[in-house]
Amino acid sequence: MPEREPQRRRPSHVPVLLDRVVALLAPALDHDGAVLVDCTLGLGGHSEAVLGRCTLARVVGIDRDPHALAMARERLAPYAERFTGVHAVYDEIPDVLTELGLTSVDGVLFDLGVSSMQLDVRERGFAYAEDAPLDMRMDDSGESGGRTAADVLNTYSAADLTRILKEYGEERFARKIAHAVVREREKEPFTTSARLVELLYAEIPAPARRTGGHPAKRTFQALRMEVNDELAVLRRAIPAAIDAIGVGGRVVVESYHSLEDRLVKRAFTAATRLDVPDDLPFVPAGAEPALRLVTRGAEVADEHEIEQNPRAASVRLRAVERVTPSRGVA
Template sequence: MSSTEPERPAVHVPVLLHRVTELLGPACEGDGAVLVDATLGLAGHALALLRAHPGLRLVGLDRDPDARAEAARRVAAAGCTGRATLVPAVFDELPDVLDRLGLAEVSAVLFDLGVSSLQLDRPDRGFSYAVDAPLDMRMDPAAPRTAADVVNTYPAAELARVLRVHGEERFATRIAAAIERERAREPFTRTGRLAELVRTSIPAATRRTGGHPAKRTFQALRIEVNDELGVLERALPAALAALAVGGRLAVITFHSLEDRMVKRVLAAGAADRTPPGLPVPLPGHGPTLRLLTRGGEAPSDAEVAANPRAASARVRAAERIRREVAA
């Protein structure tokens, strides 16, 4: 193995580990309880819950074969292989996965969104703007579209929309125009060239604050390549529908686009849907969820000091308190 392809990832530090295990723990206590880790990654959260609850069964989903292989090794090392089923799937495939496994409902679901530690720590995957590498960013290396495809083929207006919407980049139009100009000279194939172009496209005064100038552009491209927001929009209702009464959902987000979507879905489930103006709540129109967190909870200062990648993380959680009543 070369120095850019380590045999195994560095020590993995799961974000908000204590809080997530605290939030999901009550739903994982009984024998036969089923936890779905919809974004398995390196299985840090899942292993903590498996160790804490000897009767718990894990269904772990991940589209990344490298992540699944490392997760399987860690699960085996913990002696939990017999209680774990790891599935090559994107998390919006959850209903099909549960159907194939014969699971009508589950006890807990966890989403730990964004790019995984393994993907960030492997420069050849192209997720980082800090290291020159192929412009890839696919969470599933077999997926057809790379970040280079997006950068080199999207019309400038569409590229600007991606940067503005997915990256909340206020200089999206300027960056897209620069990309269009430079790709006509030579297609983009490396992260280093793109990161430098973004840096020089942003006014110098702006570059002095807010971290690396290419951060928002790389986030936007990663989200576009992997359809992250579309997948999440489809997956959240499916995960809630799969929860048993008393089951719990926890979602860790890393940027405001994800967090707003999670907030909206959970708030809708926790609201009474009796039409306005009626004197009493209608039967069957009450909340189906109970919120377990006050807004998006952030990691402690101590956790951020120990693990800087946790700085932007927020967790929201809810418990199913009743089933929907069929119309």
């Protein structure tokens, strides 16, 4: 009898702030023909809740990870008539909508960062708890190519490694780690996570290792963000999402990194700013902001949610609603 191949551990996912996210989207989706674009479909937890509670809406789910997309399609099969899955990167919103014949939508959702889909499958190389190939590409299908985390470690200069560790990982020992990587790769290229984790334990002083979580957390986050060009993609995607919604439509974003949240905040502030002199006694017709803030600042998870779902500890939730038509839309 042939020996069975070892099965991959099936990933699980607990959506962060699920009820609040659905509550923010629901007013925009409460009409026939309403469309939500879930830009970070993952395993489909948010989309499943929306399809179950907003019965008039359909969902277009975008994900660059073909494995997650396949699992989400399986999960959302009961809603097949109201769900469309698309393999794409979320800054491609305009192209996706054009291909589907949609001129505008009623909601756009982003749940940023790495998902349980990537973390729970060892072979993807996102997690530092187990030895695995240093890949970290969210799309590992080969269609998009792209560098891996190993490529970054083995080819970037010490200066560039320092920059990404500082900027994306907020790592205090970025320069020390970068020079150690360059030194060690001359002996042997980096290929798996265990050797990198071993280096991080050696380079990060013991007192620092005892605070702030696992000492590899910041470096792995920085590598993932660099490999997938996450900030540049988000910088293009937020304006595209704002342009995509019609009047009454909402964009809802969950961020887990200060740079992501800052980028979202700036985009939302610009879109909701009243661009007239402060001493003007009235607002001229046509000068009203195109959007309004739905959340006051960034909302965070409460202690109960964090206890149930530790990933919620760093979430920042923001939402805006369109109040005037976008340019070129009647």
